[in-house]
Amino acid sequence: MREKIIEILNEICPGNDFENETAIIDDGIIDSLDIVAVISELMEEFDVQLGVNDLTPENFNSVDAIVELIENAQD
Known part of the structure; x- marks a missing residue:
């Protein structure tokens, strides 16, 4: 699941280190769109x-x- 999520993030916003990023929203790496x-x-x-x-x-x-969000949604 983790690898697929990273793949999705990289498709939408390429060129970022999503594996190690802990502030994707706070640092403005991805926006609301x-x-x-x-x-x-x-x-x-x-x-x-x-x-x-x-x-x-x-x-x-x-x-x-x-x-965690996806796992909770699947329960």
Whole structure:
């Protein structure tokens, strides 16, 4: 799952070290339009539904946070 998330992030915003980045949102690496694309790809790839309550910067600031978000959505 982690590798697929990194692949999605690199497709949408290439040229970043998402593997080691811990402040994707806070550092402005991806913006709100990128987040919309990431969410769409995540929902399609992992067959999950993400609601408005899931759309917080904390859930998208790192690959680990995104993994946790998807795992919680799959439960």
